[in-house]
Amino acid sequence: MKKKVRTKRDEILYAAWGLFESQGYHATGINQIISESGVPKGSFYHYFPEGKEGLALEAIDAIGEGMIEGVRAACATRDDVVEGIVSLLQIIATKLDETEYRHGGPLTIVSLETATTNERINAACRSAYHGVQAELVKKLIQGGFTESDARDLSTTIVASLEGGILLSRAFHSTEPMEQTARQLHNLLSERRRTATIANN
């Protein structure tokens, strides 16, 4: 548990994480980050000589680790992968609701904003999503899915998750996320059932 923020550097990274998550990259200014973290501007550029972009790259790496940890934690609460993954969507829905739809989807906005406008940040986002999908593929195969299905489904899971976050944030309601979770449950159950039958 290194959740406890210790150094000033971590304080900046943690503040940036939250602000990028709720507002996105372009709407978040250095001034806001330093006022939120209580660090003077001079110190900020001492710790992050590459400025806002360098900070974002590090923040996204940390976010990526956090997302993988989120997948692992959700799956650890259930015996079955399918139940674990669906519970992940429910955990995110709860977080969205508790934060008034500001948090729960830390990369969603930033990855879209920078997909075609900032190659370095795009690469960092890509790497983060790649890590999450790799973890999902591993869990799905362990849970009895075929490798081919696992690849398609890991993408579908992340897409459902991100799309559900988008709609829940837009409507300020957990309902879209819950509807998506229900149908993802239907899909995963059915896919595994079909694959199991085919193998017998």
Add this chain to the structure above:
Amino acid sequence: MKKKVRTKRDEILYAAWGLFESQGYHATGINQIISESGVPKGSFYHYFPEGKEGLALEAIDAIGEGMIEGVRAACATRDDVVEGIVSLLQIIATKLDETEYRHGGPLTIVSLETATTNERINAACRSAYHGVQAELVKKLIQGGFTESDARDLSTTIVASLEGGILLSRAFHSTEPMEQTARQLHNLLSERRRTATIANN
């Protein structure tokens, strides 16, 4: 067909549409919009006295209409609703690829950016998504789905669509969108099959 841009006002709206779609709200400046549309700044504030926000509200309304039209057009190309909806994802994938992942998901970024930071724009986005989902519900019920399933599935379709767009833009590849489309096809087919059996 009022696709042909006539007035200077439409020229501004059309330029804003494209820039909001590819870059988002915060990264798009008035200066860029007027230089893209070739309209002087004074004229811009003459046509849009409420400035950037007023322009965005109108652009989003137009985008919403365009999205509904997109659903109708895609469904019109196929006899079956399920095939029509899946073809919509494929159409978007093609558009993403053809525009180097800049276009194809005109509200995705803006709706996320403004979900908790701008109430007026959020309301406009919500209304646009609501219209799309209403159209989808109508088509699904016509296509043999139960009303209860149609509501859940309309959300799931939009979530898959937006999530697929996010991943395809992040990875600069149509593959995520295609994987999502395949699994959406599986889900919709299976859901209708189950409902049909239950009704007999």
Add this chain to the structure above:
DNA sequence: GTCTATAATACGATAGAC
């Protein structure tokens, strides 16, 4: 209605004292 010049403000980034 059309346009240019400019205001007021915020941005990211830096210089340089301590």
Add this chain to the structure above:
DNA sequence: GTCTATCGTATTATAGAC
């Protein structure tokens, strides 16, 4: 390492000539 004052350059928006 720490901090403040400041630089240039964006931004949105306006004033006022034509």
